[in-house]
Structure formats: structure tokens, C-alpha cells
Amino acid sequence: MLPIAGVVAIPFYYILVNTFKTQPEVSASPLALPSSPDFSNYAEVFESLPIVQSFFNTLYVGVVSIVLMLLVGSMAAYGMLIGRGRFMTFVGMLCLVAFLVPGQTTLIPLYRMLTGMQLVDTLEGLIVLYMSGAIFCYFLIVGYMRTIPTEMFESARIDGASAFRIYWSIVLPLIRPILVTVGVFQAMWVWNDFITPNVFINSPDKQTLVLQVYSAVGQFTTDWPAFMTLSVIVLAPLVVLFIFAQRHIVSGLVAGSVKG
Structure with a gap:
């Protein structure tokens, strides 16, 4: 190795x-x-570009969208797990089809939809777009949830707990490892995504970190030291996140792969 x-x-x-x-x-x-x-490349980059502003823009979009993705994905997985009937089967097939559609093919209709909602060139618009990643969260979380004994849900129902109470008090604490795993995966996607903010963000003060990397690329030449310096600045938070979360990532994936 x-x-x-x-x-x-x-x-x-x-x-x-x-x-x-x-x-x-x-x-x-x-x-x-x-x-x-x-070290002049780092000093020059921080002086000439709004790195701090872009960092907080990316952090805001990433944290809010990941929390919403995990919430929606886990609630959908819980609903599919306890639901029965043809309607739930249809919803499951619909989620599968939606997962297979490349996001690049929907950019034009998404742009028109966000224009009608007045969310183009806003960080909240990016959050709405990234919430589509909840479908990926759903597929990983639902496999992990199947390892939870259904007797726990039945005992909670007998004690008078509602469906939401079971989800909030029992399901969420039990699926914490897979939530961390999926959260790290989605954090890497949101943090490194270029095409979505490049299409939907125009204002310099709302740009994300990845868009700042592209500022080192000119029409005829590329400032390679600045380009690589910006790349290191973008990669550093993800490396730190992955180092601290790698144990939870492995345990979440392994625990959800085998039932019993």
C-alpha cells in the first residue's frame, strides 16, 4: 500500500x-x-482576492445545505422504512430515477426556476440547489436504517410515541455514524463544486472559494503559483475534516453493509 x-x-x-x-x-x-x-504567493493571494469572504460564503452554504440534506434524506429513509404499499414503492422508484439523472442536464430548467423564485445570484439559491443531494443521503441512510431492529419502533409505538418522536429520539441517535459519513461526502461535494456557483453566482462578494481558484486563469496565460496556492487554501479545510472524521466514515460504511 x-x-x-x-x-x-x-x-x-x-x-x-x-x-x-x-x-x-x-x-x-x-x-x-x-x-x-x-511565502509571498500566500500574502499576494490574500491581499488581491476576497479569500476570507469567499471562505465564509462557502462555509455558510456548506453547513446549511448539508444539515438540510441530512435532515431530508434521513426523514425520507425513515418514511420508506416504515411505509408500505404501492405508493411507497413508486416513490422509491422515482428517487432511483432522480438519482440517475446527471445534474448538468437540468441546469437550464433549474436556472429558469430560480429566476422565477428570485434566487439567482444568492447564496440561498445555492443552498436550494444543493438540497438535491438529499437523494444521495437517502440511499446510504436507508441501507443503514435496515440494520436497526424494528422491535424498537414497535415498542415505542406501544408506549405512545408518535412517528416523529420515534424518528427524533430513537432513529437519529442510532444512525449517527452514517450521518457523519454522508455529511463528509456531501461536504466534499459542496466545497469542491465549481459548475453550480459558476452558473448561478455573478456577484464577486458572493463567490465561493473554488471560483477564486479560477481567477488565476487568464485568457492567454495562467499564474501557476497563484493557482496552486489557491488550490492548497481550498483543499486544506477538507483534508483537516477528513483526518478527524475518517474513523466515523469507515465505521458508518461498515456498520451499514451487514445486517445482524
Whole structure:
């Protein structure tokens, strides 16, 4: 596994070392270590671009949309688990079809819908769009929920608990590992997404971090040190998140893969 990990780490090494070089050094020896570490690229990026504002924009969109995705996805999974009949089967097939449709094919109708709702060029519009990721949350969570003994639900009903009380007090605490797993996956998607904010956001003060990376790409030339510096700034929070959440990710996926 170590040689494989080394191959995977090469792109990260390539990006990181070139953030400490000038443009001529990057062109002359992109894989070599810098002759003398130069932190001016980071200083220049923070001075010339609204990185802090874009960071908080991305954080706001990410946190709110992920919470809503997990809430909607887990409620849908719980409803499908306790529901019966042809209608629930139809809804399950509809969710499957919706999951198979590429998001890029729906950009034009989505843009028209958000224009009518006056949500284009707003962070709230991005949150509404990202809520479509609840369908992915649903598919992972419903498999995990099937490992929960149904006797627990029946005992709660006998004690007089409503369907929402069972969901809030029993189901949510039990599915916490898969919620963390799905939350990390969706966080990586929202944080790294480029096409959605690029299409629906026009104002500079509402741009996300990924859009700032594209600012280093000119019509004829690319400022590679700035481009890679911005890439490191975008990747750093995700790396930290993944390091702290990796144990929960593995336990959530493994626990939901086997019943009994």
C-alpha cells in the first residue's frame, strides 16, 4: 500500500511545493524543492482576492445545505422504512430515477426556476440547489436504517410515541455514524463544486472559494503559483475534516453493509 499511497501523493506534493516558488521556478523545475521557500504567493493571494469572504460564503452554504440534506434524506429513509404499499414503492422508484439523472442536464430548467423564485445570484439559491443531494443521503441512510431492529419502533409505538418522536429520539441517535459519513461526502461535494456557483453566482462578494481558484486563469496565460496556492487554501479545510472524521466514515460504511 505504501507505493500506491506514494503515487497518489504525487499531485499533492506537486501542488504544495510550487506554492513556494516563483513563476520561472515553476516552469523550470516543477517537481524540485524550492531553492528558498517564498511565502509571498500566500500574502499576494490574500491581499488581491476576497479569500476570507469567499471562505465564509462557502462555509455558510456548506453547513446549511448539508444539515438540510441530512435532515431530508434521513426523514425520507425513515418514511420508506416504515411505509408500505404501492405508493411507497413508486416513490422509491422515482428517487432511483432522480438519482440517475446527471445534474448538468437540468441546469437550464433549474436556472429558469430560480429566476422565477428570485434566487439567482444568492447564496440561498445555492443552498436550494444543493438540497438535491438529499437523494444521495437517502440511499446510504436507508441501507443503514435496515440494520436497526424494528422491535424498537414497535415498542415505542406501544408506549405512545408518535412517528416523529420515534424518528427524533430513537432513529437519529442510532444512525449517527452514517450521518457523519454522508455529511463528509456531501461536504466534499459542496466545497469542491465549481459548475453550480459558476452558473448561478455573478456577484464577486458572493463567490465561493473554488471560483477564486479560477481567477488565476487568464485568457492567454495562467499564474501557476497563484493557482496552486489557491488550490492548497481550498483543499486544506477538507483534508483537516477528513483526518478527524475518517474513523466515523469507515465505521458508518461498515456498520451499514451487514445486517445482524
